[in-house]
Amino acid sequence: MLLTKPHPALTLPSASLPNPTLNAARVRPLASSAPHGRRGRRVSASSSPAPAQAASAALSRVDVLSEALPFIQRFKGKTVVVKYGGAAMKSPELQASVIRDLVLLSCVGLRPVLVHGGGPEINSWLQRVGVEPQFRNGLRVTDALTMEVVEMVLVGKVNKQLVSLISLAGATAVGLCGKDARLLTARPSPDAAALGFVGEVTRVDPSVLRPIIASGHIPVIATVAADETGQAYNINADTAAGEIAAAIGAEKLLLITDVSGILADRDDPGSLVKEIDIAGVRRMVAEGKVGGGMIPKVECCVRALAQGVHTASIIDGRVPHSLLLEILTDEGTGTMITG
Numbered sequence: 233m234l235l236t237k238p239h240p241a242l243t244l245p246s247a248s249l250p251n252p253t254l255n256a257a258r259v260r261p262l263a264s265s266a267p268h269g270r271r272g273r274r275v276s277a278s279s280s281p282a283p284a285q286a287a288s289a290a291l292s293r294v295d296v297l298s299e300a301l302p303f304i305q306r307f308k309g310k311t312v313v314v315k316y317g318g319a320a321m322k323s324p325e326l327q328a329s330v331i332r333d334l335v336l337l338s339c340v341g342l343r344p345v346l347v348h349g350g351g352p353e354i355n356s357w358l359q360r361v362g363v364e365p366q367f368r369n370g371l372r373v374t375d376a377l378t379m380e381v382v383e384m385v386l387v388g389k390v391n392k393q394l395v396s397l398i399s400l401a402g403a404t405a406v407g408l409c410g411k412d413a414r415l416l417t418a419r420p421s422p423d424a425a426a427l428g429f430v431g432e433v434t435r436v437d438p439s440v441l442r443p444i445i446a447s448g449h450i451p452v453i454a455t456v457a458a459d460e461t462g463q464a465y466n467i468n469a470d471t472a473a474g475e476i477a478a479a480i481g482a483e484k485l486l487l488i489t490d491v492s493g494i495l496a497d498r499d500d501p502g503s504l505v506k507e508i509d510i511a512g513v514r515r516m517v518a519e520g521k522v523g524g525g526m527i528p529k530v531e532c533c534v535r536a537l538a539q540g541v542h543t544a545s546i547i548d549g550r551v552p553h554s555l556l557l558e559i560l561t562d563e564g565t566g567t568m569i570t571g
């Protein structure tokens with residue numbers, strides 16, 4: 233099945249489109265100096281809308297909350313693996329907004345596991361040490377120096393930054409990489425001659441995640457793993473997220489990126505494929521309609537679904553609250569791949 237519909241974000245008023253300033257406003261806590269009403273809400277005489285308008289705005293806000301109830305009930309206690317990719321992590325405001333949504337999901341009883349990338353950040357640090365990044369079919373060509381930079385950036389920098397953002401948003405997180413408690417064991421990719429230290433996952437041992445999740449912390453996973461000899465490998469974050477989702481029996485796998493989802497025509501942002509089954513997506517890959525970084529995404533969704541994950545979606549991190557829209561509404565925002 234292949235359905236193409238206009239993307240909801242494309243039909244929204246311009247104020248709903250990705251806008252760092254608006255996102256910043258959304259994540260900013262209430263100014264402590266602002267006067268507060270009875271329930272601690274900020275009250276501003278000069279900017280108050282007319283009472284009728286304010287009441288109607290409040291009503292539509294609680295409507296949205298109320299509509300989310302069946303979804304919250306359905307997914308309460310369920311694990312959702314969210315892969316947050318580098319392309320959608322470029323702006324600090326966007327990062328804070330995505331992390332707030334993740335924390336909201338955790339507060340309403342879902343059990344999110346965050347697997348992250350950081351491709352653009354790795355590129356920028358490689359360039360600082362004079363190495364030009366190279367990719368083949370969406371995978372980074374990883375020699376020994378590149379491997380060192382990948383580990384420093386993903387495990388040392390990006391991972392800890394996301395843990396801090398979760399803390400700032402009021403939840404707690406534990407940062408890990410594949411090496412911790414042998415969460416992921418790697419072996420060289422079949423294309424090692426061309427790709428160097430790019431790994432594929434041979435084993436997932438999710439036992440370290442269970443007590444972390446049971447204690448209410450959000451695991452944050454960087455996808456560097458070692459083989460049996462301790463050699464480090466660079467694992468594509470989409471691939472790792474799919475394997476982790478399958479190993480922990482996740483309800484959902486969500487890949488957040490910087491396109492609206494799978495496009496029927498990759499040069500036409502309006503050609504979003506809203507829903508597609510495994511056969512359909514395989515056909516798109518065979519016909520060359522899916523390329524570059526979208527290939528590991530599609531492949532990991534297909535593998536996760538084949539191993540029992542119920543739904544896999546590719547969603548647009550540039551759309552404010554795309555994570556909440558995908559999980560807590562009927563409409564969704566991106567491409568849902570079904571088994």
Ligand SMILES: Nc1ncnc2c1ncn2[C@@H]1O[C@H](COP(=O)(O)OP(=O)(O)O)[C@@H](O)[C@H]1O
Nearest residue numbers: 317318319489494495498521522523524525526
């Ligand atoms: N059919 C397609 N639909 C959407 N994107 C596609 C398609 N084929 C290739 N792509 C490319 O895949 C990219 C997403 O992968 P990538 O840049 O690796 O994301 P991330 O860094 O979030 O993991 C898109 O920006 C787009 O250039």
Ligand SMILES: CC(=O)N[C@@H](CCC(=O)OP(=O)(O)O)C(=O)O
Nearest residue numbers: 317318349350351371372468469
């Ligand atoms: C083998 C391989 O390509 N590894 C990726 C790992 C990070 C990643 O996947 O980051 P994004 O999600 O931001 O693309 C890389 O080195 O860029």
